Amino acid sequence: MSTNELILYTNVLSPYSRTVMGVLALLEIEYKEHIINPFKGEQKTEWYKKINPKMKIPAIKDGDHCMGESIDICKYLVETRKLKTPVWPVDDQEKTDQMEKDLAKIDELGAATGDVAFKCFFAKALGQKLPPPNEKKKYLDVLYRVYDGLEATLKQRRTQFFNSDDHPGLQDYQCYNLFRQVIDIGLAKLDKHPLLQQWVTACGKVPSIAAVNVKLNKEMKKVKFLMKWVLPIMRCLTCKCCC
Incomplete structure (x- = not known):
């Protein structure tokens, strides 16, 4: 299998994409980046379905091999390259x-995070209505219950990361990027979760994660500008109620 034809189909706004990007940076694997725009429905195009029939981001094409699912991709990269790494220590x-x-527990975090991020923020970019305050609170309550469980895990293990004091593992990469998704848009706080606050700070200092954060910060500025100025102006210009 060719190792110099790795293509990553990604979007830095996707927390799952950032997990793969961070692991690629850690492992120093060269790849070509093909950005997919979910707001334009590019993940539903026929050509992308051939890469990832589930129409999700991210996906990779490694030679003739195509696959999706961020965790599976990261495991595959470590195992096929026969790399020794604390991110997924196969030995x-x-x-x-x-x-x-x-x-397996982080799947619950992903579901709760997705509800808050997409139903309470990104829905606006897709032309959908945001939920009323009581419904928004319901989504956040579910998310905070998941945070409670993660806080308890860190308290029990007494380690900086979930599996070690020295190195983040694959679960840290995935979990951190899900946290960033709702923290960056101001929908969730960690005021009542001090160990998670420390953990987020520690993860953000990891070079491979920090490198991806630089890209994320730039894209988030664009998204916030779009949400605050561009979309309202476009709706105003296309509104017929004032004609």
């Missing part, structure tokens, strides 16, 4: 078993 069964358990 330590005990740690990988613990990571698998953590990753």
Whole structure:
């Protein structure tokens, strides 16, 4: 299999994309980046369905091999390149078993985060109505209950990251990027979760994560400008109620 034809189909606004981008940076694997714009429905095009039939972001094309799902992609990259790395230590069964358990729990975080981010913020960019305050609170309450569980896990393990004091694992990459999705748009806070606050700070200082954050910060500025100025002006110009 060719290792110099890796293409990553991605969008830095996607937390799952950032997980793969961070791991690629950590492993120093060269790749070509093909940006997919979900707001234009590019993930639903026929050519992309051939890359990822589930029509989700991210996906990769490695030679003739195509696949999606961020965690599966990261595992695949480590295993096929035969790399030794704390992000997915294939030579330590005990740690990988613990990571698998953590990753299963993070699925709950992903669902709760998605509800808050897309139904309470990104829906506006898709031309949909935002939920009333009581419904928004319901989504946030679910998210904070997940945060409570993660806070308890860190308290029990007494480690800086979920599996170690020294190195973040795959669950840290995935979890951190989900946290950033709602924190960056101002919909969630960590005031009542001090260990998670410390964990977020520690993850943000990891070079491979920080490098992706630079790209994310630039894109978030564009999104916030779009939401605050461009969309309202476009709606005003196309509104017929004042004609």
